[in-house]
Amino acid sequence: MSAEQPAPVAQTVPGAGSPAASNGAGAPVLEAENLVKTFEIRSEDRFGRKLGVTVLDDISLAVRKGESFGLVGESGCGKSTLARCLLRLLEPTAGTVRFEGQDLAELGREELRAMRRRMQFVFQDPFASLDPRMTAGQIVEEPLLVHEIGDGAERRATMLKMLADVGLTEEQAGRRPHAFSGGQRQRIGIARAFVLRPDVVILDEPISALDVSVQAQVLNLLRRLQTQLGLTYVFISHDLAVAEYFCDRVAVLYLGQVMEFSSRELLFRKPLHPYSVSLLSAVPVPQAGGRSRRAKRVQPIGEVSSVVDRPKGCPFEPRCPVGRGREVCKGERPPLVEHAPGQWAACHFAGEATAGATPAKPPSQVPS
Amino acid sequence: MSGPAPMPASPPGDSPGASAQPALSVRNLSTVFESPGRTVHAVRDVSFDMRPTERLGVVGESGSGKSALALSILGLIEPPGRVVGGEIRLGGRDISKLSDRALGAVRGNDIALVLQDPMSALDPVRTIGRQVVDAIAVHEPELRRAAARKRAAELLREVDIPQAERRLDDYPHQYSGGMRQRVAIAMAIAHNPSVLIADEPTTALDVTTQSQVLALLDRLVEQHRTAVILITHNLGIVSDFCDSVAVMYAGRFVETSGVDHIFLSPTHPYSEALLKCVPNPERLAEGPLPAITGFPPDLSQLPHGCSFQPRCPVGKDIPECRGQTPQPHTVEGPSGAAIVECHFAEQRIGEVKV
Numbered sequence: 001m002s003a004e005q006p007a008p009v010a011q012t013v014p015g016a017g018s019p020a021a022s023n024g025a026g027a028p029v030l031e032a033e034n035l036v037k038t039f040e041i042r043s044e045d046r047f048g049r050k051l052g053v054t055v056l057d058d059i060s061l062a063v064r065k066g067e068s069f070g071l072v073g074e075s076g077c078g079k080s081t082l083a084r085c086l087l088r089l090l091e092p093t094a095g096t097v098r099f100e101g102q103d104l105a106e107l108g109r110e111e112l113r114a115m116r117r118r119m120q121f122v123f124q125d126p127f128a129s130l131d132p133r134m135t136a137g138q139i140v141e142e143p144l145l146v147h148e149i150g151d152g153a154e155r156r157a158t159m160l161k162m163l164a165d166v167g168l169t170e171e172q173a174g175r176r177p178h179a180f181s182g183g184q185r186q187r188i189g190i191a192r193a194f195v196l197r198p199d200v201v202i203l204d205e206p207i208s209a210l211d212v213s214v215q216a217q218v219l220n221l222l223r224r225l226q227t228q229l230g231l232t233y234v235f236i237s238h239d240l241a242v243a244e245y246f247c248d249r250v251a252v253l254y255l256g257q258v259m260e261f262s263s264r265e266l267l268f269r270k271p272l273h274p275y276s277v278s279l280l281s282a283v284p285v286p287q288a289g290g291r292s293r294r295a296k297r298v299q300p301i302g303e304v305s306s307v308v309d310r311p312k313g314c315p316f317e318p319r320c321p322v323g324r325g326r327e328v329c330k331g332e333r334p335p336l337v338e339h340a341p342g343q344w345a346a347c348h349f350a351g352e353a354t355a356g357a358t359p360a361k362p363p364s365q366v367p368s
Numbered sequence: 369m370s371g372p373a374p375m376p377a378s379p380p381g382d383s384p385g386a387s388a389q390p391a392l393s394v395r396n397l398s399t400v401f402e403s404p405g406r407t408v409h410a411v412r413d414v415s416f417d418m419r420p421t422e423r424l425g426v427v428g429e430s431g432s433g434k435s436a437l438a439l440s441i442l443g444l445i446e447p448p449g450r451v452v453g454g455e456i457r458l459g460g461r462d463i464s465k466l467s468d469r470a471l472g473a474v475r476g477n478d479i480a481l482v483l484q485d486p487m488s489a490l491d492p493v494r495t496i497g498r499q500v501v502d503a504i505a506v507h508e509p510e511l512r513r514a515a516a517r518k519r520a521a522e523l524l525r526e527v528d529i530p531q532a533e534r535r536l537d538d539y540p541h542q543y544s545g546g547m548r549q550r551v552a553i554a555m556a557i558a559h560n561p562s563v564l565i566a567d568e569p570t571t572a573l574d575v576t577t578q579s580q581v582l583a584l585l586d587r588l589v590e591q592h593r594t595a596v597i598l599i600t601h602n603l604g605i606v607s608d609f610c611d612s613v614a615v616m617y618a619g620r621f622v623e624t625s626g627v628d629h630i631f632l633s634p635t636h637p638y639s640e641a642l643l644k645c646v647p648n649p650e651r652l653a654e655g656p657l658p659a660i661t662g663f664p665p666d667l668s669q670l671p672h673g674c675s676f677q678p679r680c681p682v683g684k685d686i687p688e689c690r691g692q693t694p695q696p697h698t699v700e701g702p703s704g705a706a707i708v709e710c711h712f713a714e715q716r717i718g719e720v721k722v
Contacts, residue, residue: 286643
């Protein structure tokens with residue numbers, strides 16, 4: 001397999017190099033290189049050694065300016081930890097994070113603070129992430145205060161303008177979170193993140209707590225603001241349909257490692273990694289004929305392995321419809337390799353699961 | 369029930385195969401939540417039938433009355449809520465007039481419930497085994513402990529818990545989310561209920577776990593002839609699992625049909641809007657998602673006429689929609705019949721394309 005690899009084993013940060021230049025997309029704005037994050041857990045093994053949980057295991061990727069970069073995977077895959085390390089809300093155990101080429105670890109307190117202004121976060125739960133004692137206006141104005149931007153009148157004007165941008169009125173600025181619906185609260189969370197005019201916004205499951213009809217409104221709002229303000233998004237989602245709709249490029253994570261990383265078109269039309277294949281085929285599509293589609297699915301076997309007791313080789317091997325039990329998969333961790341221009345996969349048998357699998361996209365009208 | 373398009377959840381008299389006894393028959397069910405000066409009409413005069421093995425999906429936004437409907441059928445509505453009218457027949461037997469005690473014997477035995485959060489069905493400080501044994505013993509008090517434990521292990525095996533015998537002694541936190549949901553299902557099916565109501569059973573789960581739970585429900589339907597009501601806000605799940613679907617809005621079933629109909633020719637403007645606001649990558653070029661404007665109505669102050677009218681792209685300014693409550697219309701679409709509560713049902717059935 002290694003003899004016919006089109007690109008050398010991932011020495012550069014995937015997605016940062018030539019593809020960016022060749023298709024004219026933006027330069028990398030946020031890069032992670034060999035990022036590792038280990039949490040110490042309380043329990044000890046039988047020899048009294050502390051156990052560590054490796055939540056991010058050697059992750060390298062680059063987010064380009066102006067794109068929507070998707071991080072997808074199931075619970076516990078490390079997507080939220082990765083996002084937090086990217087903003088240095090969490091200190092990585094090893095590896096480098098660069099923002100516009102600047103190593104975040106080399107920044108002093110003040111510099112980091114200034115940098116933070118340019119990177120913001122929107123949280124999943126619009127109920128838990130807003131202080132119930134503050135009014136919507138105060139919530140949105142607070143970041144301006146913290147960063148000492150403008151005087152009182154200017155701050156208020158900026159706040160009102162921002163609220164108007166997300167579709168809330170001046171009268172609503174005086175209300176507290178409980179007076180708002182879930183969708184409106186998420187708008188407040190978005191206004192709070194965007195009021196500082198950041199360059200990069202990390203959206204951690206921004207719509208999964210909302211009703212479908214409201215999800216559409218919030219997605220539309222995020223799209224409009226992105227175009228208006230020229231923002232870069234890192235979009236975390238467990239919902240692949242939403243990621244496909246919203247993101248330009250997507251990284252699929254499993255047990256803290258990147259399984260596949262590519263443009264939306266390639267990932268959703270021709271996934272290479274067996275995990276991507278099973279993840280994609282598991283997404284229920286709201287179209288006729290779902291039951292016959294489901295019957296043909298490639299099902300992963302069993303459950304996600306524990307991060308404490310992670311497999312030595314490929315993390316997906318114990319569940320993999322292709323590689324389960326194969327020596328190479330059990331023994332060797334596959335490197336993330338560029339298999340087609342702009343499509344990276346970490347699999348010894350990349351592409352094999354695709355051949356026999358049902359296409360992720362069914363024909364639009366299936367008589368059942 | 370036979371025929372190419374099963375029309376299960378249909379009002380009395382309309383159902384073509386009415387000879388077979390339905391597993392569940394709900395007539396004119398109404399539930400309110402009362403507080404001083406305010407009455408919320410959560411379920412408004414809902415009627416439907418389900419045959420054995422039928423899989424009915426109930427979809428709608430939060431606050432549409434989906435969960436209130438489930439709790440009303442199970443007799444689990446608590447004050448200030450109250451079932452104010454209607455009849456619920458389970459295998460021909462009217463359970464809506466039963467005493468709490470008699471209903472307790474039916475619940476868990478003939479009809480059971482699975483909730484979104486499996487932890488709400490499990491006690492965190494007792495072992496899985498004890499809880500499953502209890503679920504069995506409630507309705508079989510004469511069963512000896514050892515026999516009940518053996519049956520509990522069988523149940524866990526049935527829901528694919530590996531090393532079931534050994535894992536009986538684990539506590540809920542030692543199980544993953546998907547396994548807990550399967551245990552909750554195991555407890556619900558301990559007595560082979562003829563009807564299982566599953567309220568968002570897969571919403572808290574990852575997609576790969578989701579399909580495992582659906583596969584488990586499949587087996588349940590096939591092996592025990594259980595009828596399943598699947599309450600969900602996810603239309604994809606409806607397509608994946610159900611054979612009939614009811615779209616709920618403001619406490620009513622506004623469109624009821626076989627499952628393909630709703631995806632191929634949704635007739636009620638609300639059903640169409642619900643489908644269209646799901647992100648569809650193929651529509652990326654068409655600009656913003658067609659979101660539904662406005663909010664679901666306040667169920668204590670329902671608008672005159674059609675309850676969807678204030679948000680409806682079709683009926684917004686039409687006097688008929690504002691003035692008259694639409695009656696159920698039975699329409700025949702390309703993928704079978706549907707019952708639609710819309711003044712424009714007949715007109716729309718030929719037009720709507722998704």
